[in-house]
Amino acid sequence: xxxxxxxxxxxxxxxxxxxAFARPAFGAxxxxxxxxxxxxxxxxxxxxxxxxxxxxxxxxxTGLDLPPWEDGLAFVGALGFVGWKLTPKPGDMxxxxxxxxxxxxxxxxxxxxxxxxxxxxxxDWAAVTELREAEGFLFMVTRWxxxxxxxxRALETAGFPNDVATIRDAWQRARGAGA
Numbered sequence: 001x002x003x004x005x006x007x008x009x010x011x012x013x014x015x016x017x018x019x020a021f022a023r024p025a026f027g028a029x030x031x032x033x034x035x036x037x038x039x040x041x042x043x044x045x046x047x048x049x050x051x052x053x054x055x056x057x058x059x060x061x062t063g064l065d066l067p068p069w070e071d072g073l074a075f076v077g078a079l080g081f082v083g084w085k086l087t088p089k090p091g092d093m094x095x096x097x098x099x100x101x102x103x104x105x106x107x108x109x110x111x112x113x114x115x116x117x118x119x120x121x122x123x124d125w126a127a128v129t130e131l132r133e134a135e136g137f138l139f140m141v142t143r144w145x146x147x148x149x150x151x152x153r154a155l156e157t158a159g160f161p162n163d164v165a166t167i168r169d170a171w172q173r174a175r176g177a178g179a
Contacts, residue, residue: 003107003163003166004104004105005104005154006105006154007102007105008102008103009100009103010095011093011095011097013151014099016135016136017135020134021147035087039083039087040087041080041083042083043080043081043083044076044077044079044083046079047076047078047079048072048076050075050079051071051075055072098117101116101117102117103115104116109173110174111123111125112125112140114148121148123142123148125175127143128140129141131167136151137149137151138151152164
């Protein structure tokens with residue numbers, strides 16, 4: 001059995017996909033979810049280091065306690081703000097980004113394929129470790145941590161009422177055969 005759907009990815013789709021996998025969590029291992037906050041702290045740390053080095057140099061060269069600590073706090077805050085503003089928000093993409101555009105998703109009993117302009121990826125269902133529906137997408141996560149996403153709207157408008165169930169069935173059968 002072979003089914004195929006065609007769809008177009010938009011910047012809104014990119015933001016939704018990013019949001020589905022960037023859920024805020026706590027702890028050091030989840031800092032990838034807070035990239036902007038990480039950049040804020042990095043800017044503040046670099047600002048603090050530069051300020052302390054300048055202050056130390058001026059003190060050793062002249063014996064004066066210049067610049068004052070209040071200026072240092074302003075400098076650290078300014079570099080933190082720059083770090084925050086220069087970090088793009090997750091999922092922000094220009095409409096002409098080459099990662100967006102027309103795609104096709106084809107699936108068989110033993111594999112699926114996602115194709116677009118200039119690429120074609122065929123992956124066996126046995127290599128998929130997780131099949132998840134979130135934020136209006138069907139996500140397929142492979143054992144090497146690639147994430148492939150297909151909008152559920154594409155599956156719904158293709159005229160196949162049970163596509164997700166069929167795909168999940170093919171995935172589970174392949175995992176059972178490969179185990």
